[in-house]
Amino acid sequence: MVLSRRLIDNVSSKWMLSCLIFCLLLPLAIGAGLVFKSTGLLSTHKLSTLIFSEDWYPSDGQFGFWPFIISSVWVTVLALIISMPLCLLSSIYLTQYAPKWVLKFMRPVIDILAGIPSVVYGVWGLLVVVPLVGDKIAPMFHADSLGYSLLAGAIVLSVMSIPYILNMLLEVFRQIPLELGEASLSLGATKWETIKHVFLRKGSSGILSAFGLGFSKALGETIAVLMVIGNVVQIPHSVFDSGYSLPGLIANNYGEMMSIPSYDSALMFAALLLFGIIIIINVIFRYIIYKSELI
Amino acid sequence: MTLRRKVEENFFYGLSFLFTAIIVFALVQIIWTIAQKGVPSLSWQMISQEPKGGFYFGKEGGLLNAIAGSFYLAVCSTILAFVISLPVALFMNIYLIRYQRFLIGVRFFLDVLWGVPSIVYGAFGFTLLMYLGYKNSLGAGIVTVAAMITPIMIRAMDEVLKTIPIGLQEASYALGSTKTETAYKIFFREALPGFATAILLAFGRGIGDAASVLFTAGYTDYVPHSFGEPTATLPLAIFFQLSSPIEEVQNRAYAAAVILTLIVLVISISARLLKTRKK
Structure with missing residues (x-):
C-alpha cells in the first residue's frame, strides 16, 4: 500500500517534470527547426542582402525582404x-x-x-x-x-x-x-x-x-x-x-x-x-x- | 494661472472620456457591421449542410464542414493542451514553490512564449509535417493549435493556483499525503472553477485563429471522420470565400463571420460570468 502510493507519486512527479521540460524545449525546437530550414537560403545568400535588398524575384532566386x-x-x-x-x-x-x-x-x-x-x-x-x-x-x-x-x-x-x-x-x-x-x-x-x-x-x-x-x-x-x-x-x-x-x-x-x-x-x-x-x-x-x- | 489649470484639467477629463467612448464605439461598430452584413444570409441550410456541387459559384450548400471542423479542432486541441498544462501548472505551484528564482524564470519564459505569433507556430508545424512526411490533416492542426494555446493555458492556471494559500499545502502534507495526492486531490479541486475560465479562454483562442491552421489543417468540403483527414475551419472559410468575386459566396463569408463572432461572444461572456460568480 505504502509502496504503491510512493510509486504513484514517483511516476506522477516524473511525468509532471517531463511535461514542464517539454514545454520549455518547444520554443527551442521551433527556433532550431526554423534555423535548420533557412540554412539552405543562408548558405547561398548573404544575410545583409537578404534583409536590405529590395529585389523580390523568387523565380530568379532573388530574395530581398x-x-x-x-x-x-x-x-x-x-x-x-x-x-x-x-x-x-x-x-x-x-x-x-x-x-x-x-x-x-x-x-x-x-x-x-x-x-x-x-x-x-x-x-x-x-x-x-x-x-x-x-x-x-x-x-x-x-x-x-x-x-x-x-x-x-x-x-x-x-x-x-x-x-x-x-x-x-x-x-x-x-x-x-x-x-x-x-x-x-x-x-x-x-x-x-x-x-x-x-x-x-x-x-x-x-x-x-x-x-x-x-x-x-x-x-x-x-x-x-x-x-x-x-x-x-x-x-x-x-x-x-x-x-x-x-x-x-x-x-x-x-x-x-x-x-x-x-x-x-x-x-x-x-x-x-x-x-x-x-x-x-x-x-x-x-x-x-x-x-x-x-x- | 488658476484658469489655465482648470482648463487643462477639464480638457484632459473630457479627452479621456471621449477616448474611452471611442473604444466602446469601435466594438459596437464592428459587431453592428458584421451583424448587418451577415444576418440576412444566415439560414438553417447554412449551418446544417456540407457544400454541394457548385457551392463556390453561389449554388446550394452550407458551412457545416467548417463549423464541425472548427469545433473538432478547438475541442481536441483544448483537451490536448489541458493534458499538458495541468501537470505543468501543478508542478510549478507544488514542486517549484521552494525554488522561487527558478519559478520566476519559468513564468517569465511562458510569458515570452505568449507573444509568439500564431503564423510562426503554423510555419513550424508545416515544416515538421513535411519533415515527417505527413499531409495536412485534422491531427496536425490539433497539435499546432495545442502548442499555441498551451502557454496561455498554463499561465492562466498558474494565476489561479498562485492564490491558494501555502497553509493548505502544508496541512495536506501534515496528514501524510504525498505531493501527487496534494496536487490532484487538493489543489486541483480548489482551483477547478478558475480552470474553467482558463479553458474557455484557450478554446476561444483556438477556434478563432486562422494563421496556425492555414498550413497545417488544410481545407476540404467534407466533415472529417478521422484525424488523418484534412479539415475546414471557420476562419479559413471566411477568408477563402471573401476573396471570391461572386456576391452570394461573399455573403456566405459574412454569415460565417456572424457564426464565428457569436461563438466567441458566448465563450467570452461565459468566461466573464464564471469569473465574477467565483468572487
Missing part, C-alpha cells in the same frame, strides 16, 4: 501611434476619473474585443476601414488610394491591439499605491496634475512595456492585416500606398512554395526573422515588468 520588413514596421508603428493615446487616456479615465461601474462595464467590452478573431477584424476592415480610407481620408490629403493601404492596415491593427495594451495599462495603474496620489492632491495639485506628475512618472516603465508588448503583438498579426493592406511588393512612400507585411508573405505563399527552389527556405527565413524579433522585444519588456514588480 526589405519591402516586407519596412511595410510591417510602418503598419505596426502607425497602429501604435493611433492606439497609444487612446489606450493611455482611457486607462487614466477608467482608473482615475470614472465611477466604479464604468470600469465594471468596460471589462467585458475589453474581453470581447480581445476575443474577436482576427479574421473577423479583417472582414470589418474590408467593409468599413478600406472604403473609409479610400473615399474619405485619402481625398482629404489629395492622395490617390484604393483604400487597400498601410493606413487601413494600421487602423484595423490599432483596434485589435487596444484590448491587449489597455489591459496591461489598467494593471499598471492599479499597482500604483493610492497614497501617492493622495499626497499630491493634498498639496493642492489638480487631478490631472497628479496624474501627469505622479502616476505617469511612477508607472512609466510599465506604460513603456505595455506599448512594447503591444508592438510585438501587432507585428505578428497575420490575417487581418493581410486582408486590408493590398499585398503589393514595394517600398511604400506614403501611408496611402499598399504594402505587404512579413506574416502576410508567409501566409499567402505557402501553397506555391514547393514549386520554386529555395522558396520554402525563404519563407521559413521570414518566419525565423519574425520569431527572433518578437522574442527579443518580448524578453526586453517582460524583463522590465518583472524587475518593476519585484521591487
Whole structure:
C-alpha cells in the first residue's frame, strides 16, 4: 500500500517534470527547426542582402525582404501611434476619473474585443476601414488610394491591439499605491496634475512595456492585416500606398512554395526573422515588468 | 494661472472620456457591421449542410464542414493542451514553490512564449509535417493549435493556483499525503472553477485563429471522420470565400463571420460570468 502510493507519486512527479521540460524545449525546437530550414537560403545568400535588398524575384532566386520588413514596421508603428493615446487616456479615465461601474462595464467590452478573431477584424476592415480610407481620408490629403493601404492596415491593427495594451495599462495603474496620489492632491495639485506628475512618472516603465508588448503583438498579426493592406511588393512612400507585411508573405505563399527552389527556405527565413524579433522585444519588456514588480 | 489649470484639467477629463467612448464605439461598430452584413444570409441550410456541387459559384450548400471542423479542432486541441498544462501548472505551484528564482524564470519564459505569433507556430508545424512526411490533416492542426494555446493555458492556471494559500499545502502534507495526492486531490479541486475560465479562454483562442491552421489543417468540403483527414475551419472559410468575386459566396463569408463572432461572444461572456460568480 505504502509502496504503491510512493510509486504513484514517483511516476506522477516524473511525468509532471517531463511535461514542464517539454514545454520549455518547444520554443527551442521551433527556433532550431526554423534555423535548420533557412540554412539552405543562408548558405547561398548573404544575410545583409537578404534583409536590405529590395529585389523580390523568387523565380530568379532573388530574395530581398526589405519591402516586407519596412511595410510591417510602418503598419505596426502607425497602429501604435493611433492606439497609444487612446489606450493611455482611457486607462487614466477608467482608473482615475470614472465611477466604479464604468470600469465594471468596460471589462467585458475589453474581453470581447480581445476575443474577436482576427479574421473577423479583417472582414470589418474590408467593409468599413478600406472604403473609409479610400473615399474619405485619402481625398482629404489629395492622395490617390484604393483604400487597400498601410493606413487601413494600421487602423484595423490599432483596434485589435487596444484590448491587449489597455489591459496591461489598467494593471499598471492599479499597482500604483493610492497614497501617492493622495499626497499630491493634498498639496493642492489638480487631478490631472497628479496624474501627469505622479502616476505617469511612477508607472512609466510599465506604460513603456505595455506599448512594447503591444508592438510585438501587432507585428505578428497575420490575417487581418493581410486582408486590408493590398499585398503589393514595394517600398511604400506614403501611408496611402499598399504594402505587404512579413506574416502576410508567409501566409499567402505557402501553397506555391514547393514549386520554386529555395522558396520554402525563404519563407521559413521570414518566419525565423519574425520569431527572433518578437522574442527579443518580448524578453526586453517582460524583463522590465518583472524587475518593476519585484521591487 | 488658476484658469489655465482648470482648463487643462477639464480638457484632459473630457479627452479621456471621449477616448474611452471611442473604444466602446469601435466594438459596437464592428459587431453592428458584421451583424448587418451577415444576418440576412444566415439560414438553417447554412449551418446544417456540407457544400454541394457548385457551392463556390453561389449554388446550394452550407458551412457545416467548417463549423464541425472548427469545433473538432478547438475541442481536441483544448483537451490536448489541458493534458499538458495541468501537470505543468501543478508542478510549478507544488514542486517549484521552494525554488522561487527558478519559478520566476519559468513564468517569465511562458510569458515570452505568449507573444509568439500564431503564423510562426503554423510555419513550424508545416515544416515538421513535411519533415515527417505527413499531409495536412485534422491531427496536425490539433497539435499546432495545442502548442499555441498551451502557454496561455498554463499561465492562466498558474494565476489561479498562485492564490491558494501555502497553509493548505502544508496541512495536506501534515496528514501524510504525498505531493501527487496534494496536487490532484487538493489543489486541483480548489482551483477547478478558475480552470474553467482558463479553458474557455484557450478554446476561444483556438477556434478563432486562422494563421496556425492555414498550413497545417488544410481545407476540404467534407466533415472529417478521422484525424488523418484534412479539415475546414471557420476562419479559413471566411477568408477563402471573401476573396471570391461572386456576391452570394461573399455573403456566405459574412454569415460565417456572424457564426464565428457569436461563438466567441458566448465563450467570452461565459468566461466573464464564471469569473465574477467565483468572487
